[in-house]
Amino acid sequence: MGHSQDEDVDSLHNKAATENVTVNSTKDCISCRHVLALMGFLGFVNVYCLRVNLSVALVAMVNSTGTEYNQSSECPTSNTSHSDPDGEFDWDEKTQGIVLGSFFYGYILTQIPGGYLGTRFSAKYLFGGGVLCTAALTLLTPLAARTSVWLLVALRIVEGIGEGVTFPAMHALWGKWAPPNERSRLGAFTYAGAQLGTVISLPISGWLCDSTFLGGWPSVFYVFGVLGILWFIVWMLIVHERPSEHPRISAEEREFIEKSLGDTSMHDDTSTPWLSIFLSVRVWAIVLSHVANNWGFYTLLTCLPTYMKQILNFNLSENGLLSAIPYFLLWFIQSTGGRLADFLRERKILSTTNTRKLMNTLGMLLPATFLVATGYVGCDKVLAIVFLTISVGGGGFCMSGFNINHLDISPRYAGILMGITNMFATIPGFVGPAIVGQLTNHDQTRHQWQIVFYICAAVYMMGMVTYLFCGTGEEQEWNDPQHHKYSLLANRDEDATLHIQHSPAELTDPNFVYK
Numbered sequence: 001m002g003h004s005q006d007e008d009v010d011s012l013h014n015k016a017a018t019e020n021v022t023v024n025s026t027k028d029c030i031s032c033r034h035v036l037a038l039m040g041f042l043g044f045v046n047v048y049c050l051r052v053n054l055s056v057a058l059v060a061m062v063n064s065t066g067t068e069y070n071q072s073s074e075c076p077t078s079n080t081s082h083s084d085p086d087g088e089f090d091w092d093e094k095t096q097g098i099v100l101g102s103f104f105y106g107y108i109l110t111q112i113p114g115g116y117l118g119t120r121f122s123a124k125y126l127f128g129g130g131v132l133c134t135a136a137l138t139l140l141t142p143l144a145a146r147t148s149v150w151l152l153v154a155l156r157i158v159e160g161i162g163e164g165v166t167f168p169a170m171h172a173l174w175g176k177w178a179p180p181n182e183r184s185r186l187g188a189f190t191y192a193g194a195q196l197g198t199v200i201s202l203p204i205s206g207w208l209c210d211s212t213f214l215g216g217w218p219s220v221f222y223v224f225g226v227l228g229i230l231w232f233i234v235w236m237l238i239v240h241e242r243p244s245e246h247p248r249i250s251a252e253e254r255e256f257i258e259k260s261l262g263d264t265s266m267h268d269d270t271s272t273p274w275l276s277i278f279l280s281v282r283v284w285a286i287v288l289s290h291v292a293n294n295w296g297f298y299t300l301l302t303c304l305p306t307y308m309k310q311i312l313n314f315n316l317s318e319n320g321l322l323s324a325i326p327y328f329l330l331w332f333i334q335s336t337g338g339r340l341a342d343f344l345r346e347r348k349i350l351s352t353t354n355t356r357k358l359m360n361t362l363g364m365l366l367p368a369t370f371l372v373a374t375g376y377v378g379c380d381k382v383l384a385i386v387f388l389t390i391s392v393g394g395g396g397f398c399m400s401g402f403n404i405n406h407l408d409i410s411p412r413y414a415g416i417l418m419g420i421t422n423m424f425a426t427i428p429g430f431v432g433p434a435i436v437g438q439l440t441n442h443d444q445t446r447h448q449w450q451i452v453f454y455i456c457a458a459v460y461m462m463g464m465v466t467y468l469f470c471g472t473g474e475e476q477e478w479n480d481p482q483h484h485k486y487s488l489l490a491n492r493d494e495d496a497t498l499h500i501q502h503s504p505a506e507l508t509d510p511n512f513v514y515k
Contacts, residue, residue, distance in 0.1 A: 032240075032249040033177050033257065037186050039239050040170055041193035043131055046228045047166055048197030050134045050159070051103065053205045053220045054141070055305050056323070058096060060209035060217040061087040061145065087217070091149060093444075097437025100302040102153040104429030106160025111426060114165030115419025116272070118172030123415065127169035128235045133162025135228025142218035167191075167422050171406055172415025176242040178407065179260040181346060187404045188338025195331035195396070198301065202324035261411065272416060276478035282409050283417060285470035289360055289402035290425035292463020293395060296367050296456040299432035300326075300392055303452075306436075310444040312381050322385055329393025334400075341400035352408055352473025360401025360471065364464035366394025368457040375450035402467060409472065410479040428459075 091099070110130075118126050137159045144155040170190060178186045201224065208219045240246040243254045277283055304323050308314045314322060341359055344350045350358065370391035377383040406417040435455065439448045 031253050032243070032246050033179075033182075033186065033253070036173070036177055036239055037190050039235055040127075040173070040190040041196075042231055043127065043166070043170075043235060044191060044193030045197035045200065046131055046135065046224070046231050047163060048194040049201040049224045050131075050138050050228055051163065052198050052201050052301055053138075053224055054103075054156075055100065055302050056202055056205035057209055057217045057220045058099065059087075059305055059309055061089050062091050062096065063087045063089060089145065089149070093437045093441040095149060096306075097433045099149065099153060099156070101430030101433040102156040103160040103163075104298070104426050106157035106162075107164040107429060108160075108423055108426040110161050110164030111168060111423035112416070112419040115168035115172060115413075115416035118165070118169035118415040119175070119272075119413060122241055123169045123172040123176070124235075124239050124241045126165050127173065128232050128239075130162050130165040130169065131228055131235075132232040134159045135225050135232065137162065138221050138228065139225035141221040142215075164426075168415045168419035171418035173241075175407060175411045175414040176261070177257060179257055180411075181260075181342060183407045184341040184345075184400045184404055185338040187407065188334050188341075188399045191399055191403065192331050192334040192396075195327045195334060198327035199324045199331060202305070202327070203321040206321060206323075272413065273478040276476075277410075277413065277417065277420065280409075280476060280478070281470050282472050282476060283420070285467050285472075286402045286405050286409075286417070287421045287424050289364070289398070289463040289467045289471070290421040291428060292364060292459045292461075293398045293402070294425040295428035295432055295459040296371065297392075297395060298429045299436060299452065299456055300388070302429075302433045303436045304388070306440075307449060310440075311446060311449060312379075312384060314381075325385065326389040326392030329389050330396045333393050333396030337397050337400045338404075341404075353471070354473075356401050356405050356408070356473050357468055357471055358401075359397045359399075360467045361464055363395050363398030363401050364460045364467075366397070367391045368460035368464075370394065371453045371460075372457045375446065375453045378446075402463075402471065405471065405473065409474065409476045411475070412479050412481075 114126060114130070137155055140155060141152065144152045174183070174187055174190070204223075205220045208223065209217045211219070213219045214222055243249055243257045246254070304326075308323055337359060341355050344355045344358075345352055370387045374384055374387040374391065377387060402421075406414045406421070410417055436452055439451055
C-alpha cells in the first residue's frame with residue numbers, strides 16, 4: 001500500500017513538471033532557483049575550505065622532532081619527496097585529535113536551532129551569517145594558535161557554532177524553492193560544493209604551507225578567510241528567502257515553484273510536531289544513516305592528511321594534492337548521482353523510496369568495502385590511493401539517499417529535520433579523530449590504521465542495513481499542519497480514540513456516522 005502511495009505522489013509531481021516544462025525557456029537565461037543553487041554551491045565550497053584547511057595546515061604546524069612523534073618506517077619515502085620543515089608547536093597525536101575535533105563541539109550545538117530558525121525566520125540570513133562568522137574567525141587562527149593551544153580549541157568551537165547552521169538553513173531554503181522532481185539534482189549540486197571545497201582546499205593548503213607566502217601555514221587561514229567574506233557580500237545581494245520575495249523572478253517560474261510545493265510558509269499558529277518527529281521511525285532511519293556516513297567521512301576528512309604523511313610518507317605538497325583526489329570523485333558522484341536519482345523517479349523505473357534505498361546502499365557499501373581493502377594493500381601507494389578514492393567517492397551516492405530524504409518525508413520541516421539528524425551526525429566529528437588519536441598515539445603503524453578502517457566499515461554497514469528496513473520516500477502525515485491540529489484536538493477530547501481512528505476529512509463531514 002505504501003508503495004502505491006509513493007508512486008501516486010511521484011505521478012502527480014511528474015504531471016506538474018510536464019505541464020510547467022516551459023518554465024526553463026522563459027525570457028530569463030538562468031532561473032532564480034538555479035542562481036540559488038550556484039550561490040549555495042559556492043557557499044559550501046567556502047564552508048569546507050574553512051573547515052578542512054586545518055587538516056593540512058596542522059601537519060606543517062607541528063614539530064615532529066620536538067615531540068615523541070612516531071612516524072612509520074614501514075613504507076619507503078617517495079623518490080620525489082623532500083623533507084618538510086618542522087613546525088613550531090609541540091603537540092602529540094592526542095592533542096592534535098582534540099584540535100581537529102574541537103570544531104564539532106560547537107558545530108553540534110546549532111544544528112536544531114539552525115533548522116528551527118531557518119524554517120521560522122530567514123534561512124538566507126542564517127546561512128550567510130554562518131559562513132561570515134566562520135570566515136572572520138578563521139583570520140584569527142594563527143594568532144590563537146601562537147597564544148595557546150586551548151585558545152585555538154576555543155576558537156574552533158566558536159567557528160563550529162557559526163558553521164553549524166549552514167546545512168539546516170540550506171535545507172530550509174530548498175524547502176521553499178525546490179520543486180519535488182528537482183530536489184535530488186538541486187540538492188546534490190548545492191551540497192556537492194562541500195566536496196569541491198575540499199578538493200580546492202587540500203592541495204592549495206599544502207602549497208601555501210610549503211611556501212613562504214605570508215609566513216607559510218598562516219597564509220592558509222588568511223586566504224580562505226578573505227574569500228569567505230567576499231562570498232558573503234555577493235550572497236546578500238542576489239539571494240532571496242522565497243520565490244514570492246524575489247524581485248527578478250519570472251511569473252512563470254514563481255507560479256511553477258509555488259504550485260508544485262503548495263503552502264510551505266510557517267504561520268504563527270503553526271506549531272512544530274516535535275513529538276511526531278522524534279517518534280518517527282523514518283526520521284531515525286535518516287539519523288542512523290547520517291551518523292554512519294559522517295563517521296567515515298569525518299574520520300578521513302580530518303585524518304587522511306596525517307595517514308598520507310605518517311604511513312605513506314608523502315610530503316606536504318604531495319599530501320595536499322593526493323588527499324584531494326578522493327574528494328574530486330566524491331564531488332563528481334554527488335553531482336551526477338542526483339541526476340540519476342531524478343531520472344529513475346521521473347521515468348518511474350523506481351519509486352522514490354526504492355531510489356533512496358538504492359543510492360544509500362551504494363553510498364554505504366562501497367566506502368565500507370574499499371576502506372577495509374585499503375588496510376591490506378601494504379606499501380603499494382598507488383593501490384592505496386585508488387582504494388581510498390573509491391571509498392570516499394562512493395559515499396557521494398548517499399547525497400541522493402538519506403541526505404535529500406528530509407525533503408521527501410517533510411518539505412515543510414526539512415530544515416528542522418536536517419538540524420536533528422546533523423546534530424547526531426556531528427558526534428563522529430569529534431569522536432572519530434579522538435579514536436584515531438588514541439589508537440595511533442606514539443604508534444603510527446599500518447596495523448593501527450587497519451583498526452581505524454574496520455571501525456568505519458562497521459558503522460557504515462549499520463547505517464546501510466537500518467535504512468534498508470526503515471527508510472521511506474513518502475511524505476509523512478505530520479508534515480501537514482492540519483493533521484497535526486486534529487491530532488492535538490484528539491488528545492484533548494474525552495473520546496480521544498474516536499478522533500484517532502478516523503481521518504480529519506471524515507471528522508469534518510456532517511454526513512459521517514461514527515462507528
